[in-house]
Amino acid sequence: MRITCPLCGERDRREFYYVGDAVALRRPSPDAGEAAWDDYIHNRDNPAGDTQDLWQHEAGCGAWVVVDRNTVTHAVNNVTLAAKVTR
Amino acid sequence: MVKLIEKTPCAGLLPRSIGLMTLAEDAYPAMTSIAPYQGQSRQVSAALKSTFGVGFPSPNRSLLSDRVRITWIGQGAAMICGEAPPTLTGAAVTDQSDAWAVVRLTGKGAEDVLARLVPVDLRRPQFRSNHTARTLLGHMHVSITRIDAKTFEIMAMRSMAQTLVHELSQAMENVAARG
Known part of the structure; x- marks a missing residue:
């Protein structure tokens, strides 16, 4: 598996650390209520198809990246810098 | 005050010449x-x-x-x-003075040595003079910069100096053995 870092270019997967679902970029507001926070902290989808994860290019530039990939075909469709995601 | 003896990160380890290649320390003053x-x-x-x-x-x-x-x-x-x-x-x-081990690998075959250790294509058409990459050398995080056609500068954390020299020397010996 190869991931194209927006800064460094195409790199081997071993340079990246898997962080988890990109839900971390969609943190609810403090008063969003228990259901929203329960969902944010505990509940994850397990999709067969397109998914969005956070990875860190830890053995490279150190950037956190959002990877759009497909769990069925293993295709990596898009990679963007987490720093550029508007929250 | 006690007079302390300053040692560079690769003191006692380098320089080494193997085959047509030389690995030497290039310690920056700052x-x-x-x-x-x-x-x-x-x-x-x-x-x-x-x-x-x-x-x-x-x-x-x-x-x-x-x-x-x-x-x-x-x-x-x-x-x-x-x-x-x-x-x-x-x-x-x-x-970060004294925190990094900086070495220069030079000579014919330097690209082949790095090809054995680094998962990035560092050959000339895509990696020219003054191009740099943060990547792995073995399992070590490094910064690799091409200085000129035959020379690379490799920076690793000082605590990894001995491992860095060991990995590079081993690969240099293996490349040199192929003639």
């Missing part, structure tokens, strides 16, 4: 990392340019002036090698 704060990169780059003649490098590039080499070392960060920078207001400035 190394300083700079990371401009949000929205300050332009101002920091201008300050560097007025002092050293070169500004903040773009990703994957290293800039050389007659006084310093400024190498991009990651997202929003660069290393000033050679001289300490002036007081910079808009950036996190960290003195």
